Amino acid sequence: MWTRLRQTIARLHAFFRTSDLDRDFDTEFQSHAALLVEDHMRRGMNAEQAERAARLELGGLTQIREAHREVRGVPFLDTLFQDLRYTFRTLRRDASFTTFAILIVGLGIGASSTIFSVVNALLIRPLPFRDPGRLVWIANSGGENDLSGQTVTVGSFLDLRAQTKSFSDIAAYYAFYGVGDKKLTGDAEPERLTGVPVSQNFFPLLGVQPQLGRSFTTEECQGNHPVVLLSAGFWKRHFASDPGIVGRKLTLNDRSATVIGVMPSSFDFASVFAPGTRIDLFLPLPLTPEVDREGNDLSMVGRLRPGATVRQAQAEAAVLSEPIRVKHNRDELRFTLSPLEEHVSGRLRPALAVLACAVGVVMLIVCANLSNLQLARTAGRQKETAIRVALGAGRGRLIRQMPTESLVLSCCAAALGLVLAIAGTRVLARLDAISLPLRESVHVDPAALAFTLLTALLAGLVFGLVPALQVRAGAVHDSLKDASRGSSEGMRRHWIRATLVVSEIAFACVLLVGAGLLIRSFLRVLDVNLGFRPERAAALRVDPGSQYNTRAKRVAYFEEMLRRVKSVPGIEAAGLTDVLPLGHNRSWSAGAKDQVYSRSHPPPDAFVRIVSDGYLKAMGVPLRAGRDLTEHDNASSKPVILINETLARALWPGRNAVGQIVQYTDVDRQVVGVVEDVRHLALEQGSGCEMYLPIRQTDDYSSVDLVVRTAMPLSALASAVRGALRPIEPSLPANEFRTLQELVDRAISPRRFVVMLLAGFSVFALVLASLGIYGLISYSVTQRTQEIGIRMALGASAGDMQSRVVLQALRLAALGTLIGIAASWILARALSGLLFGVSSTDPATFLGTLIILTVVAAFAGYLPARRASRIDPMMALRSN
Amino acid sequence: MAETKSDILQGTLDLMVLKTLDAMGPLHGYGIARRIEQLSEDAVLVNQGTIYLCLVRLVQKGWIKAEWGTSENNRKAKFYSISKAGRKQLAAEAANWARVSGVIGRLLQLSAQR
Numbered sequence: 006m007w008t009r010l011r012q013t014i015a016r017l018h019a020f021f022r023t024s025d026l027d028r029d030f031d032t033e034f035q036s037h038a039a040l041l042v043e044d045h046m047r048r049g050m051n052a053e054q055a056e057r058a059a060r061l062e063l064g065g066l067t068q069i070r071e072a073h074r075e076v077r078g079v080p081f082l083d084t085l086f087q088d089l090r091y092t093f094r095t096l097r098r099d100a101s102f103t104t105f106a107i108l109i110v111g112l113g114i115g116a117s118s119t120i121f122s123v124v125n126a127l128l129i130r131p132l133p134f135r136d137p138g139r140l141v142w143i144a145n146s147g148g149e150n151d152l153s154g155q156t157v158t159v160g161s162f163l164d165l166r167a168q169t170k171s172f173s174d175i176a177a178y179y180a181f182y183g184v185g186d187k188k189l190t191g192d193a194e195p196e197r198l199t200g201v202p203v204s205q206n207f208f209p210l211l212g213v214q215p216q217l218g219r220s221f222t223t224e225e226c227q228g229n230h231p232v233v234l235l236s237a238g239f240w241k242r243h244f245a246s247d248p249g250i251v252g253r254k255l256t257l258n259d260r261s262a263t264v265i266g267v268m269p270s271s272f273d274f275a276s277v278f279a280p281g282t283r284i285d286l287f288l289p290l291p292l293t294p295e296v297d298r299e300g301n302d303l304s305m306v307g308r309l310r311p312g313a314t315v316r317q318a319q320a321e322a323a324v325l326s327e328p329i330r331v332k333h334n335r336d337e338l339r340f341t342l343s344p345l346e347e348h349v350s351g352r353l354r355p356a357l358a359v360l361a362c363a364v365g366v367v368m369l370i371v372c373a374n375l376s377n378l379q380l381a382r383t384a385g386r387q388k389e390t391a392i393r394v395a396l397g398a399g400r401g402r403l404i405r406q407m408p409t410e411s412l413v414l415s416c417c418a419a420a421l422g423l424v425l426a427i428a429g430t431r432v433l434a435r436l437d438a439i440s441l442p443l444r445e446s447v448h449v450d451p452a453a454l455a456f457t458l459l460t461a462l463l464a465g466l467v468f469g470l471v472p473a474l475q476v477r478a479g480a481v482h483d484s485l486k487d488a489s490r491g492s493s494e495g496m497r498r499h500w501i502r503a504t505l506v507v508s509e510i511a512f513a514c515v516l517l518v519g520a521g522l523l524i525r526s527f528l529r530v531l532d533v534n535l536g537f538r539p540e541r542a543a544a545l546r547v548d549p550g551s552q553y554n555t556r557a558k559r560v561a562y563f564e565e566m567l568r569r570v571k572s573v574p575g576i577e578a579a580g581l582t583d584v585l586p587l588g589h590n591r592s593w594s595a596g597a598k599d600q601v602y603s604r605s606h607p608p609p610d611a612f613v614r615i616v617s618d619g620y621l622k623a624m625g626v627p628l629r630a631g632r633d634l635t636e637h638d639n640a641s642s643k644p645v646i647l648i649n650e651t652l653a654r655a656l657w658p659g660r661n662a663v664g665q666i667v668q669y670t671d672v673d674r675q676v677v678g679v680v681e682d683v684r685h686l687a688l689e690q691g692s693g694c695e696m697y698l699p700i701r702q703t704d705d706y707s708s709v710d711l712v713v714r715t716a717m718p719l720s721a722l723a724s725a726v727r728g729a730l731r732p733i734e735p736s737l738p739a740n741e742f743r744t745l746q747e748l749v750d751r752a753i754s755p756r757r758f759v760v761m762l763l764a765g766f767s768v769f770a771l772v773l774a775s776l777g778i779y780g781l782i783s784y785s786v787t788q789r790t791q792e793i794g795i796r797m798a799l800g801a802s803a804g805d806m807q808s809r810v811v812l813q814a815l816r817l818a819a820l821g822t823l824i825g826i827a828a829s830w831i832l833a834r835a836l837s838g839l840l841f842g843v844s845s846t847d848p849a850t851f852l853g854t855l856i857i858l859t860v861v862a863a864f865a866g867y868l869p870a871r872r873a874s875r876i877d878p879m880m881a882l883r884s885n
Numbered sequence: 886m887a888e889t890k891s892d893i894l895q896g897t898l899d900l901m902v903l904k905t906l907d908a909m910g911p912l913h914g915y916g917i918a919r920r921i922e923q924l925s926e927d928a929v930l931v932n933q934g935t936i937y938l939c940l941v942r943l944v945q946k947g948w949i950k951a952e953w954g955t956s957e958n959n960r961k962a963k964f965y966s967i968s969k970a971g972r973k974q975l976a977a978e979a980a981n982w983a984r985v986s987g988v989i990g991r992l993l994q995l996s997a998q999r
Contacts, residue, residue: 008946008947008948008970011945011946011947012942012945012946015944015945016945019945029963030937032961033913033914033937033962033963034934034937035960036913036915036956036958036960036961036962037913037914037915037918037933037934037962039958039960040913040915040956040957040958040960040962041915041933043958061932062932062933063932063933063934064932064933064934064935065934066934068934069934069935069937069938072935072938073937073938073941076938076941076942077941077942077945
């Protein structure tokens with residue numbers, strides 16, 4: 006054991022001191038020789054004879070030295086290093102090839118590692134909570150899309166928590182927290198913050214500890230205790246990570262609140278539960294009857310008891326839900342459970358799978374391309390090979406050379422790819438405009454590193470293998486035959502290279518079809534009639550302060566605000582709303598007065614917006630019938646309502662809705678106008694029923710946004726509006742204007758993300774495939790210079806030669822495209838979940854791909870064709 | 886190089902070197918080669934240079950030690966001496982050798998009797 010270890014260490018040591026030890030050995034050997042010579046001379050030989058005898062007896066210095074090296078060192082490493090040195094020399098000599106190879110493989114590996122990092126963060130790595138596998142998202146499946154339908158009341162939550170046996174605990178957060186609900190005033194510029202009220206057990210259930218201070222106490226979560234926890238991001242941004250922050254008092258919405266702690270940076274509420282937003286504060290969520298009366302507003306997360314499964318929990322929840330529904334007199338209550346991880350990133354799984362496959366295909370194309378180049382190089386290196394064989398290089402050594410070169414290339418490329426991946430993930434993690442869950446946690450971690458290394462090794466092996474096999478098959482005879490004057494390239498080698506190019510084209514075709522389908526879907530989404538015009542419109546949060554404590558005061562405040570804003574030159578229209586499109590949603594049931602509803606025939610649920618007059622104009626929502634709201638629709642006038650076309654059709658099919666009565670629990674409202682449907686949920690989803698209540702006739706709103714329509718740039722608009730509002734609102738937060746276009750962009754950002762990446766991949770693939778065609782055709786033109794010369798000498802015109810070569814390229818492209826189109830036809834079905842308004846067999850996409858590939862192939866063939874047509878027959882025949 | 890000879894006797898060569906050094910004290914490569922040639926009647930070493938392959942292996946295993954010194958003819962030469970571990974190894978090898986040769990010897994006698 007010890008001896009073995011000692012020997013290994015000594016051998017490794019010897020390996021690194023080769024020249025020292027060689028010198029030692031030479032000295033030793035020479036004194037041995039001298040002793041031997043002296044001995045022989047003593048026995049009567051003359052000097053010359055003695056030396057000859059000694060050399061015979063002792064053996065040759067060089068051979069023994071070699072053997073000595075082998076015995077004391079690590080022969081395997083020795084040859085490896087020799088091969089590597091040789092490889093580096095060869096690659097340096099062939100600098101343009103090396104640069105190109107490292108570049109394309111580097112790009113491929115960079116793309117793969119970046120995508121892997123995203124997939125790793127979203128699908129593989131567990132959520133940053135304690136034992137995340139046991140966390141379950143508990144939704145109410147009452148409504149399909151709107152938040153009201155997915156959430157539950159305080160009462161239902163408390164009952165479920167008390168009665169469940171499957172969960173060790175269930176926590177909740179207030180799902181209707183408003184973005185920018187909390188206005189921070191005090192020493193600095195006023196700022197709007199977003200705070201999430203959470204139940205007392207929320208953090209303990211997730212297993213998250215504040216990094217500073219403490220979590221909420223039970224008492225704080227019972228009444229209205231003014232305490233807050235800060236998110237790590239907000240603490241860093243606003244307080245420069247001040248360690249003495251605990252105990253400080255902040256002024257939030259004109260009320261003082263004490264900071265009791267700071268959450269760790271590893272806990273990012275927004276990236277898990279509300280991708281694309283920013284959470285600054287956490288507040289205690291009082292589970293009181295007042296909150297209960299607000300209706301469905303809690304989102305729940307449960308932790309399964311050890312041994313319990315989601316399935317059991319689901320069965321139990323199904324049994325519990327009906328009694329709870331009856332007890333609390335809710336219309337809809339059906340607890341629907343899903344593992345939290347699935348809830349967070351499950352929807353992205355298909356898109357990520359597509360990206361992962363795409364990047365894999367890109368890597369295959371890269372490998373095919375490099376294989377091809379290596380093949381061309383082996384063909385060009387036959388002389389070198391022949392010399393090596395003549396010098397006694399074994400076949401194994403020759404075969405090994407290609408994979409060694411490929412591995413060296415791919416490892417260099419991996420270094421480049423790693424740099425690209427690190428840069429790529431960094432950019433991605435900072436791109437706030439993309440609302441991907443867990444986006445901030447995308448980075449190159451050890452798993453990604455291992456993946457990169459593995460990809461590099463695999464790629465190196467794959468693109469080194471074909472040329473290596475070629476060495477075996479080609480051997481020396483073929484090379485002699487092929488190299489003889491005037492003959493064309495060996496059929497076999499040409500066949501392999503053509504196959505590689507065809508497969509490149511086929512792969513590129515698949516990517517192009519996929520990207521094409523998604524791009525067309527994306528364009529369709531952009532083309533969707535939103536129901537409002539986002540261009541030239543901007544919104545600003547203008548919640549009335551706490552001093553406006555009655556409806557009359559608030560209405561006066563709103564009127565004054567609208568009057569002032571409208572007087573700003575350049576502002577065409579202005580209005581107020583409680584929710585902007587593509588944000589939060591709530592729905593109430595809205596029935597027609599003349600209808601009788603029951604549980605089996607419920608009134609439709611409609612999304613609610615509380616708006617002021619001018620809102621429709623500011624948003625650009627077209628009025629279809631009746632009239633807009635006016636400033637006279639106030640508390641003292643008749644209650645009125647605007648509804649959208651879908652609701653109008655649902656309540657009074659085939660009849661004029663204007664003048665009809667919508668009935669609520671409390672009050673009847675007369676429909677005064679019908680407006681166009683607005684896509685409030687997502688661009689891809691239909692609108693559903695919608696209704697607009699006048700802000701002067703209700704108090705049921707928690708935030709107010711001012712929407713203005715103007716041609717002014719955002720910066721000028723902000724200062725103009727701030728100036729106009731200063732007399733009534735001196736502490737208006739700075740830079741809070743959002744254009745509606747931003748809202749739309751954010752809503753489509755995940756789709757844009759996938760489309761851009763896929764488009765990038767397919768362009769890369771197209772470039773590689775065209776290079777493949779170009780390389781092959783160009784090489785064959787070079788090889789056939791003499792043949793072409795003969796043909797031209799015999800009377801073939803330049804045009805003939807040109808079309809022959811282009812046709813050769815087109816034949817390859819046609820074959821590749823045919824295979825690619827057939828494969829895409831089948832594979833595109835897997836995309837159907839990601840498509841919008843386009844079928845997976847969209848003829849335009851397939852035709853477009855066909856045209857693009859043909860044009861690119863023709864062009865890639867044209868360049869060598871032009872060269873072929875310019876061959877001077879005399880020169881061609883005389884050369885070589 | 887006729888490797889078969891030294892391959893077969895490689896283990897034996899190790900044992901011979903160890904025993905030589907044990908018996909004669911520090912020696913340089915030439916001395917060891919000479920000694921082994923005399924004893925084995927040129928059956929082991931194809932050429933004397935190969936002794937160094939054995940020596941470097943034994944040094945790496947820690948069974949012998951090497952030190953620079955001056956040879957009889959006033960040249961720089963490496964002198965090898967057996968180490969403690971080498972003595973142990975020698976004893977073990979010798980015992981093993983005796984046992985094996987005993988077994989083989991008896992076996993050969995057996996077949997001769999028949």
